[in-house]
Amino acid sequence: MKYYIIAGEASGDLHGSNLMKALQEKDHNAEFRFWGGNLMQNIGGTLVKHYKDLAFMGFLEVAKNISTILKNIKFCKQDILDYKPDVLILVDYPGFNLRIAEFAKKNHIKVIYYISPQLWAWKEGRVEKIKNYVDEMLVILPFEKDFYKKHSVKTHFVGHPLLDAISDLQPIDHQQFKIKNKLNEKEIIALLPGSREQEVKKMLDIMLSVRPHFKDYQFVIAGAPSLSKEFYQNFVDEDVHFVSNKTYDLLRCSKAALVTSGTATLETALLNIPEIVCYKTSRISYEIGKRVVKNLKYISLVNLIMDQEIVTELIQNHLNTKNLVNNLNEILEGEKRQKMLENFAILRDKLGGKGASNHAAEIIVDFTKK
Numbered sequence: 484m485k486y487y488i489i490a491g492e493a494s495g496d497l498h499g500s501n502l503m504k505a506l507q508e509k510d511h512n513a514e515f516r517f518w519g520g521n522l523m524q525n526i527g528g529t530l531v532k533h534y535k536d537l538a539f540m541g542f543l544e545v546a547k548n549i550s551t552i553l554k555n556i557k558f559c560k561q562d563i564l565d566y567k568p569d570v571l572i573l574v575d576y577p578g579f580n581l582r583i584a585e586f587a588k589k590n591h592i593k594v595i596y597y598i599s600p601q602l603w604a605w606k607e608g609r610v611e612k613i614k615n616y617v618d619e620m621l622v623i624l625p626f627e628k629d630f631y632k633k634h635s636v637k638t639h640f641v642g643h644p645l646l647d648a649i650s651d652l653q654p655i656d657h658q659q660f661k662i663k664n665k666l667n668e669k670e671i672i673a674l675l676p677g678s679r680e681q682e683v684k685k686m687l688d689i690m691l692s693v694r695p696h697f698k699d700y701q702f703v704i705a706g707a708p709s710l711s712k713e714f715y716q717n718f719v720d721e722d723v724h725f726v727s728n729k730t731y732d733l734l735r736c737s738k739a740a741l742v743t744s745g746t747a748t749l750e751t752a753l754l755n756i757p758e759i760v761c762y763k764t765s766r767i768s769y770e771i772g773k774r775v776v777k778n779l780k781y782i783s784l785v786n787l788i789m790d791q792e793i794v795t796e797l798i799q800n801h802l803n804t805k806n807l808v809n810n811l812n813e814i815l816e817g818e819k820r821q822k823m824l825e826n827f828a829i830l831r832d833k834l835g836g837k838g839a840s841n842h843a844a845e846i847i848v849d850f851t852k853k
Contacts, residue, residue, distance in 0.1 A: 484852075495576060496522045502597060504526060505841045508841075518530075518532045537555065563586075570595055584617055585615075594618050599631075619639065624643070625640060625835070626787075639843075644840050646834055667721075702724070734750070734754045752785045753827070753830070761802050762797070762798045
C-alpha cells in the first residue's frame with residue numbers, strides 16, 4: 484500500500500519514523516512518500532519536504548511567513564493527487580494538516596490522524612474539522628480519549644510512542660560519553676533550549692545565567708539538528724559544551740535538565756531526569772497566547788498528564804536567574820528530587836507502556852485494507 488505521511492516538526496519526525504518501521508512489519512509492500520526529517524528518511528521512501536523548512540514559531544513568525552505556508556499547502560495538495568496514496572497519515576502539526584485533511588476528504592482519500600493536535604488547549608472548535616474530515620483518530624495521551632468522547636468523536640488510545648523510542652535505547656556508559664564528546668569530569672546539567680535559532684538564543688541566555696551558582700557542574704547544550712555547530716560556538720567555553728543529535732544520550736548522563744516547554748519535557752521525564760520547564764516568548768505572542776489557550780493549569784505535558792505539578796514550570800517573567808537557581812538546587816539533591824522521580828514512574832504507567840507504534844500501525848493497516 485502507498486502511505487503519504489505529513490510530519491512538520493522534529494517530534495513528528497521521530498514518531499513518524501517509528502510508525503513507518505511498524506507499518507513495514509505489518510505491510511511488506513509499504514511505500515512511503517512523506518514530509519518529515521532525517522529519521523523518516525532513514526526508514527526509506529521519498530522525502531518531499533524537510534520539517535526544518537516548515538517550522539514557524541509564534542503568531543508573529545507565522546504571519547511573516549504566510550505566503551510560504553500557503554505555497555506549501557498548494558504544493559502538498561497537488562503532490563497528494565499525483566501520488567494517489569491509499570491513505571493519508573497526518574502527524575500533529577494542526578495548522579497545516581487540518582487544511583490538508585479537508586482537501587483529502589473532498590478528494591475521497593482516506594485520512595488518519597496520528598497524534599492529536601492540542602485542541603483541548605486551544606481552538607476547541609477545530610474538533611468539528613476532525614469529525615468531518617478524519618476517518619480514524621489515534622491519540623497518545625490518556626485524557627484525550629475523554630476529550631474527544633465529549634465531542635462525540637470516536638478515538639483509539641494507542642499509548643505514547645516516546646515509550647517505544649526510549650525502550651529501544653541501549654545502556655550507556657557515562658564516562659565513555661564524556662570522553663567521546665570531550666566533556667570534563669564534572670556532573671552534567673543538560674540544557675534543552677529548543678530548536679529554532681531565535682528561541683535558542685533567548686533561552687540559553689537565561690539558562691546560562693545560573694552558572695556562577697553551580698561551579699561544580701558543567702552545562703551541556705543539546706544541539707538541534709536544524710542549527711549549525713558554528714551557531715553554538717558563541718555559548719561554549721571550558722564549562723559549557725554542546726553535543727548534537729545525541730539528546731537522549733546527553734539526558735541519560737545528566738544529573739538534571741533545564742528544558743524549554745514542548746515534547747522534550749515529556750522525553751526528559753520518561754528518561755527519569757529531574758527537570759525544570761522553561762518558557763519565554765515575546766510579550767505580544769505571550770499576551771495573544773494567554774487569550775487563546777483555555778482552561779489549562781499547566782504548559783508541560785508531564786503536569787497535564789498527571790493533572791498536578793510534578794515539575795516546576797517557570798513561565799515568562801517567572802523565568803529568571805533567581806527562580807532557576809532556587810529550583811535547580813532543589814532537584815539536584817534532596818526530597819523534591821526523590822519525589823519527582825517517584826512521580827515519573829507513575830507517569831510511565833499512565834502512558835500505557837510500550838507498543839504505541841505497533842498498535843497504531845495495526846489500526847492503520849486494517850482500516851486501509853477495508
